[in-house]
Amino acid sequence: MSRRLLSFAVLAALLLTVSISAAQDAEPVRIGIAVAQTSNVALFGQEQVIGAQIASDYYNEQGGINGRPIELVFQDTAGDEAGAINAFQTLIADNVVGIVGPTLSQQAFAADPIAEQAGVPIIAPSNTARGIPEIGAYIARVSAPVAVVAPNAVRAALDINPDIARVAVFYAQNDAFATSETGTFQETVTALGLELLPVQQFQTTDTDFTTQITNVLPQNPDLVIVSGLAADGGNLIRQLRELGYEGLIIGGNGLNTANVFPVCQAFCDGVLVAQAYSVSYESEINTIFRDIYTEQQEKNPPQFSAQAFTAVQVFVEALIELDNTVGLDTLDLAASRTQLNETLLSLEYDTPLGPLSFTPDGEINQGTFYVARIEMNDDGQTGQFAFVASIETEPAAEVEATPEATPGS
Amino acid sequence: MDQFIATYGFLMINMLLQAVLALSLYLPLMAGQLSLAAPGFFAIGGYVAAVLSTQKFLAVPGTSYGEPLNAFTLWLAGIFPFTPPGAAYPIGLVLVEMGIGGLLCGILAVVIGLPALRLRGIYLALATIAFVEILRVLALNLPITGGAIGIFGIPQPFPQDATKFSYAIITVPFLALAAWFVYRLERSRVGRAFIALREDELAATAMGIDPTYHKVLAFVMGAVLAGMCGALSAHVLNTWNARQGTFDASILILAYVIIGGSRVWLGPIVGGLFLTALPEVLRQVAGIDGLPVWLSSFLSDGRLIIYGLLIAFGVLFFPQGVVTPERLERKAKSPSPRAAEEAVT
Numbered sequence A: 001m002s003r004r005l006l007s008f009a010v011l012a013a014l015l016l017t018v019s020i021s022a023a024q025d026a027e028p029v030r031i032g033i034a035v036a037q038t039s040n041v042a043l044f045g046q047e048q049v050i051g052a053q054i055a056s057d058y059y060n061e062q063g064g065i066n067g068r069p070i071e072l073v074f075q076d077t078a079g080d081e082a083g084a085i086n087a088f089q090t091l092i093a094d095n096v097v098g099i100v101g102p103t104l105s106q107q108a109f110a111a112d113p114i115a116e117q118a119g120v121p122i123i124a125p126s127n128t129a130r131g132i133p134e135i136g137a138y139i140a141r142v143s144a145p146v147a148v149v150a151p152n153a154v155r156a157a158l159d160i161n162p163d164i165a166r167v168a169v170f171y172a173q174n175d176a177f178a179t180s181e182t183g184t185f186q187e188t189v190t191a192l193g194l195e196l197l198p199v200q201q202f203q204t205t206d207t208d209f210t211t212q213i214t215n216v217l218p219q220n221p222d223l224v225i226v227s228g229l230a231a232d233g234g235n236l237i238r239q240l241r242e243l244g245y246e247g248l249i250i251g252g253n254g255l256n257t258a259n260v261f262p263v264c265q266a267f268c269d270g271v272l273v274a275q276a277y278s279v280s281y282e283s284e285i286n287t288i289f290r291d292i293y294t295e296q297q298e299k300n301p302p303q304f305s306a307q308a309f310t311a312v313q314v315f316v317e318a319l320i321e322l323d324n325t326v327g328l329d330t331l332d333l334a335a336s337r338t339q340l341n342e343t344l345l346s347l348e349y350d351t352p353l354g355p356l357s358f359t360p361d362g363e364i365n366q367g368t369f370y371v372a373r374i375e376m377n378d379d380g381q382t383g384q385f386a387f388v389a390s391i392e393t394e395p396a397a398e399v400e401a402t403p404e405a406t407p408g409s
Numbered sequence B: 001m002d003q004f005i006a007t008y009g010f011l012m013i014n015m016l017l018q019a020v021l022a023l024s025l026y027l028p029l030m031a032g033q034l035s036l037a038a039p040g041f042f043a044i045g046g047y048v049a050a051v052l053s054t055q056k057f058l059a060v061p062g063t064s065y066g067e068p069l070n071a072f073t074l075w076l077a078g079i080f081p082f083t084p085p086g087a088a089y090p091i092g093l094v095l096v097e098m099g100i101g102g103l104l105c106g107i108l109a110v111v112i113g114l115p116a117l118r119l120r121g122i123y124l125a126l127a128t129i130a131f132v133e134i135l136r137v138l139a140l141n142l143p144i145t146g147g148a149i150g151i152f153g154i155p156q157p158f159p160q161d162a163t164k165f166s167y168a169i170i171t172v173p174f175l176a177l178a179a180w181f182v183y184r185l186e187r188s189r190v191g192r193a194f195i196a197l198r199e200d201e202l203a204a205t206a207m208g209i210d211p212t213y214h215k216v217l218a219f220v221m222g223a224v225l226a227g228m229c230g231a232l233s234a235h236v237l238n239t240w241n242a243r244q245g246t247f248d249a250s251i252l253i254l255a256y257v258i259i260g261g262s263r264v265w266l267g268p269i270v271g272g273l274f275l276t277a278l279p280e281v282l283r284q285v286a287g288i289d290g291l292p293v294w295l296s297s298f299l300s301d302g303r304l305i306i307y308g309l310l311i312a313f314g315v316l317f318f319p320q321g322v323v324t325p326e327r328l329e330r331k332a333k334s335p336s337p338r339a340a341e342e343a344v345t
Helices: A002-021 A044-063 A080-094 A104-119 A151-160 A176-191 A210-219 A230-242 A258-268 A284-297 A303-325 A333-346 A399-402 B002-030 B038-056 B071-079 B090-116 B121-141 B164-185 B187-200 B201-206 B213-236 B246-259 B264-286 B293-301 B303-317 B326-331 B337-342
Strands: A031-036 A069-078 A097-100 A120-124 A138-140 A166-172 A200-202 A224-227 A248-251 A273-274 A348-351 A354-358 A364-366 A370-375 A382-393
Touching: A002 A120, A031 A080, A031 A284, A031 A303, A044 A069, A044 A303, A044 A333, A069 A080, A069 A151, A069 A303, A080 A097, A080 A104, A080 A120, A080 B213, A080 B264, A097 A303, A097 A333, A104 A120, A104 A138, A120 B293, A138 B264, A151 A176, A151 A224, A151 A248, A151 A273, A151 A370, A151 A382, A166 A176, A166 A230, A166 A284, A176 A224, A176 A370, A210 A230, A210 B246, A224 A230, A224 B002, A230 A248, A230 A258, A230 B337, A258 A370, A273 A382, A284 A348, A284 A370, A303 A333, A303 A348, A303 B293, A348 A399, A370 B164, B002 B038, B002 B246, B002 B264, B002 B303, B038 B090, B038 B213, B090 B121, B090 B213, B164 B213, B164 B264, B187 B213, B201 B213, B246 B264, B246 B303, B264 B293, B264 B303, B293 B303
Parallel strands: A031 A069, A031 A097, A097 A120, A120 A138, A166 A200, A166 A224, A224 A248, A248 A273
Antiparallel strands: A273 A370, A348 A354, A354 A364, A370 A382
8 A cells, every 4th residue: 555655646746847948949749649558449449549659759749849859648548438547647737638448338337528628629539429429528539430430331332233123131130330331221221212121130250151142143133242250251251152142242331451351252342342541542641651660660650540540630730720829838738638629529621531610519521431352362361351432421410410429329 | 634535535435345346246145145146236236326326317517417317306305414514415305215126136136036946056146247248248238227338427426626545435334234144144044944944954944944044144144235235335336337246256255255264254355345445455555656667567567466366375374265254253252251241142
């Protein structure tokens, strides 16, 4: 117990030294990064750390905030709610102007109210649940909700084959994301006036899907939509092809990963996937981001890294704007946090995700979404996501049409 | 000081809640039952509070939660007439939720406990792990629990600008009462029967102690405590979902009891407080200026490694836990003979 007291005392001393050093010139602007660096969510969190780090290195090379460098302060949220709250509290006490995080939507519902109360702007890099920006005035996100991303794949499929009439939907009943994603897919199919064949359920642990496939194959579907994870989804696609299905296949976000290639191998070829980020998107900033990432990691950047980069970029550009108009030096910490929040919601950004802006609520207006087609190499083990279409969207129309925060839908 | 409370308020409240959870696992262990069901009841309690406060009780007139309370909930709220000005939700209702959560868990524990407690040792542990898993799958699939996202926006019984430390007004008495209850229990006839069953079930049965009755009783007591703790935690966390009270949590709570001490009431409390604070303390130590870079990066990146090592060494060097009845006695003897007398009796 005494060790805890001791370290609290040391922390208090640390806080003092931080506030004393605040008087120095070219003091860095501190941005907090609170993502899951440990626990079973760390797979995503680590990608976010890389994305954020690339952004801060890049913008510091560009001169930071009009000469003041950016300093990222990392605090691990782990995978639970208490961890996220603790990380947020630590960062807020550590005088950051804003926080990028947390990784999971569930963590955001617990931790964001803390930041809202303290008046610290939050940019969520990967929260896709409904109701996140509605938590408060200081909460924004650069991750488009499932309900906005998923329908694009169906539209792209209709572009490729306008004769689609009957749609079969498969989903992993025990996976949270797949369950909510399939709801969106089914709504889209019905809204487009297509016939929805009886929905088939499976488990992420299943390996044999013959029953489900033979349930719908006799009804001649023209399009199959699969919401699952890489292993089960990949096997399902493989068995669909083996049992003679020849039409188009759409994979959900769970299949938006290279891990699916070894599973369905040559059968993956042609599967359509909707993406919030495309490696192939051609713009100056995405080329810069992609080149740095590929050089460091020797693979293409995933969506999580691109969104984390974007979150830091939004803070940096808003800080520069704030410094140009008001002057960061003239503001104390509380005022700079408040004004940073107002500024970042009002600007438009050109990011690796494409052009984006925010609604006054803090919801993302992402201008462009992407649909990719899996193209397998001849060895049948490797492949890539080939860019098929970028879809321009009306600004956040679908999001604002359903403002009520229905949990779990 | 304000700054300190704002930053560590939540941590302190969480430490207290984890200590209560540790007690709830300690209770069946007192009767020799290695039950890992506490997180399951914790999750149920949390869902009870989350559903009642967001869908049934709603809130006080004139707040952002809008809907006026019905006569019944108004009456309930009046039982404990303390609602801080500006709060969105009466504290009384939080206590009512804790009561309902505890009651529900108690009833469920009787139903589950009667068949499950025929199992012993690791078999009971396995059965209770299965129970926790079943609850998790149910929570993911039932519409009322909100699926994977869970339930969020749980109303706070304190004003908008109050810190999480405000919860101390409920949490401190809650832990104190729970600790007092277990402390007294250890000295009562029932408690001694529990301990007799733990030390030697055969001998205890021969002396006329009904093993089933006492085991189920200990199991139910633990369930009630965990359920009440869950109901309170749902308000503290502001959100509740299927990731609360999983298998990981079972193991963590077991670690509180093993490290703290599994044979006396103070052990689980010390274990819960200490092990909850430890990762956060390591986080702060890593941030101290002037540490060599390798050390501070090891402390921040490897704090969970240190945490794991400490648990491993704790088990190696304190196999009975840090707090044991013998140590308590020795300590009590030296300063004041009267306290020692009490500890013995």
